[in-house]
Ligand code: PSV
């Protein structure tokens with residue numbers, strides 16, 4: 001497949017919560033024109049897709065995006081040229097979950113958490129979503145606080161019950177995170193733990209790699225390659241980090257890492273939607289305008305992908321076979337150092353898109369319009 005043909009197939013899902021207000025535990029700087037309802041978040045996601053042409057789905061987070069009628073929300077999205085994507089469960093914002101959700105020592109709390117996960121599958125039935133994404137804030141702050149192994153048993157039980165509720169075409173995506181909010185031990189801290197649970201569950205349970213959820217220096221592309229080889233990579237939550245789970249714009253701090261990840265994807269021929277890997281963003285835009293930041297993130301992923309597609313695969317494997325370390329590394333660097341922006345401008349023009357999505361957004365007047373129109377009401381935001 002040609003580079004352009006592969007790029008034409010690329011899809012990146014944007015997260016509904018990135019359009020809302022967010023911040024750190026110190027301050028949420030509210031912005032003007034922020035959506036007040038899930039419907040307005042869809043409007044913003046549709047604008048990102050209009051400008052980029054490759055972001056046709058938007059992920060929902062429940063209960064942040066709770067509505068009366070999910071069929072209506074799905075129809076609203078469709079009318080605007082996008083579709084509802086992954087459903088994210090939220091069992092981390094209720095007082096009952098102070099000591100955990102599905103791993104909580106109290107069976108009544110676990111039942112409540114599982115109830116929410118099952119409710120999310122009900123929602124998927126209405127939205128037509130394929131994927132249920134699970135991230136648990138469960139963990140311990142202190143040694144001895146709870147039994148580490150018993151918590152794994154409780155986790156396995158909750159995952160099993162939820163997995164069994166899935167429809168034949170639905171999947172469970174299990175996300176891991178090194179730490180936070182728990183500091184001593186996290187119940188799903190790494191890809192190995194997520195993989196072990198997914199393996200026990202079955203074919204439709206897969207691991208999510210959130211690029212912000214590792215220790216500094218972790219070789220993420222290695223994890224990508226191992227999970228791809230095992231057929232257990234389900235999705236990415238792309239974002240950028242300097243220190244911890246910073247949730248900054250994908251490709252901002254380390255575009256080379258994004259390229260290396262996409263290189264593994266291209267090597268495995270896993271870019272096409274048919275391969276079943278969901279490429280999502282999971283970001284928060286705390287100090288920068290949100291919609292153009294999301295457009296920039298989508299473009300960063302697209303640029304990294306274009307560079308990965310430009311790797312001369314034959315030259316690379318010949319150099320690897322010959323043990324020519326410098327030539328092999330050179331094959332990667334040649335692709336990475338290529339300016340792919342002219343190619344992407346050409347591709348967009350061919351598809352009837354504006355060659356410069358950032359400029360298209362600036363010129364559209366959308367930013368000014370939402371500031372004027374979205375007056376009153378409660379701006380969306382998990383931390384606002
Ligand atoms: C947790 O830090 C996480 O990465 C999960 O994907 C959550 O659903 C999301 O962030 C919420 O912001």
Ligand code: MN
Pocket residue numbers: 135175210237282
């Ligand atoms: Mn995430």
